[in-house]
Amino acid sequence: MRFKDLGLSDKLIKGLNELGIVEPTAIQEQVIPLLLEGDAHLVGQAQTGTGKTAAYGLPILERIDPRKKQIQALILCPTRELSQQVAKQLFKFTKYTDKIFTEAVYGGEKIDIQIKNLNRPTHIVVATPGRLIDLLDRKAIDLSKVDTVVLDEADEMLSMGFKDQLDVILIQLNTIRNKWLFSATMPFGIRQIVNQHMAEDAHRIQVSRDVVNKKIEHQFIVCDDTDKLPVLLDFLRSRKEERGIIFCRTKAAASKLAKQLQAKNCAAEALQGNMLQKERDKTMRAFKNENLRILVATDIAARGIDVEDLSFVIHYEMPDQEAYYTHRSGRTARAGKEGLSLALVNSKELRTLRKYEKALELAMIEVKAR
Template sequence: MKQFEKLGVDKKFCKAINEMNIVEPTEIQEQVIPALLQSNTDLVAQAQTGTGKTAAYGLPLLHSINPNKKVVQGLILCPTRELGQQIAKQLFKFTKYSDKIFTEAIFGGAQIEKQINALRRPTHIIVATPGRLIELLQRKAVDLKDVSTVILDEADEMLSMGFKKELDQILKHLEKIDNKWLFSATMPDGIRKIVNNHLSKNAIRIEVSKKSIVNKNIDHQFLICEEAEKLNILLQILKIEKGNRGIVFCKTKVAATTLAKQLNAKNIKTDAIQGDLKQIERDKIMRSFKKGNMQILVATDLAARGIDIEDLSFVIHYQLPDKDEYYTHRSGRTARAGKKGYSLALITSKEIKSVRHFEKALKISFKQIRRSKN
């Protein structure tokens, strides 16, 4: 607890995070928290997923909120419903011993009228997906005039999901506020444009783990096989990993759905999270996975945005992703909050060049795994 107190965090918040077993500040927390508590500022932080970013920006944000003012004072933008709910839940836990600070998560795929009614209650912080926030602003159902801090979490994810127009619109709407904090695992050109267009030239810039864009607690592996062998190899891995949970990634909706059916036929209970699912179906699958009813989840890249589940031991790339940032975010589902995990790519001999590309682009090292003879 004293470590966070030394960073300037209020004792009331320290007591809550200590109960959550958040004891040693991570690298991003050590650098970001004092900087944001010191004064109003813009900030650009590059850090991989699973490094404690929510606490890094969430604790300074909570310090800035006046609980007696029943108006929205903080806005957090994030790419998905799941991440939004996760952030809101964590902020709620942080305030266990402090004055009540109310956070509301709003997102697409849910009834907008219910969210409008929820926002009529006292709300200090809104966590929102960009598209739904724009809808609420157009309906004049949300008032942001008292917002002093806006946070972009997983900014590169929001960009890759096509939210650039909405982000520009929201940031322009809030251009005169004191604090704009942007967090991103990668810094593609689109993110640099947002930083240049909307953040101060004097923004604090923090880059965590410069030697590795990807979480250093992840063991990166690859196994060479024929395409037709992948299913049996995956079944062998799941047998070895019995009791541990993970996510298996495919490139396409068809591949993910097909693989889930094949696994179920082999008595491996699973389901596929892919873009054609309705939100109610997606929620049902995620609830089942979080409760531990399934050992693995099969997912496509876009459908898995923002999935944050504790204690995932592994990620398996049944098909390699096309983009560097997809590999970063896929592998970042494991080894969260300081824990260890591995990311295994099942590849054909022709795909070895893709593995070497990821090594060079992401500054990571892959270890080749040999097939079991059993």
């Protein structure tokens, strides 16, 4: 199966080929032809790293009329990082098409600058819900010509407390012909949004877990809490220059572990919620530019992060929810590459791991510490 078989234009395909994107992923194969057919409501369930941005982004680009200098599509994302990433990806896709302008708007940036940018010709807006509400309250953005709205990583937006904002936005856009929701999991709150704001005959597409996870190897090491740091250091030494993300449950634990790794001459930095936005941006720039080998993050701080070529994800502390395990693991093995999800678990956490293994239908392999 090739992108041409899905109905995409030659100009978009040329741009994809230049990016090395040749074969569509499972979610792209199922979603793209459907969204190119005509107006539709869609609920897509697929985990992080399966190519959702292209699955909805390419059909949006095909639908945009570049001659009309008005906002025609709105994409809602949970975080600043994901908003920026989606906007950059859409820009890359349009190298050989007519000029299609995308603007990302999000918290942590001066709203006056974003309002000024929106006064330029804009066809697609990628926004976090809170900042979009601010812009709507100021009457600084016109969504009257929007005919497509996308909720990307909807479960993340829900868990971050954006349910009320999403309701406000979707009520204002209740007549839109195309509402596309993508989520890794389908908790009750997401089903509420689907039932309230989307058509009863909305298409539902789910990429099965075995397709999503087959490139990720899931391993675990059983060890006491006092042994976790030495086991981690041995692992990092064995993987030499390979890069990855280490997850902790709390901000304090992430900061402490990052300092412990730095003391052992490991190029690591913490990413956690108490950081100022400029500190966060500086850390992410260093990580994306490969000046930083290891990112130590909390689940909330890591939402929306997409960095290519990460070899591994380490669960230094097990998450409280299986959805977090899914999101953590999905930071590796992106774009068809292979990756490792390694959990360091004490006896109590081992029970949690086994529960997730069963619920997520994963084959988790126990390995011994070196």
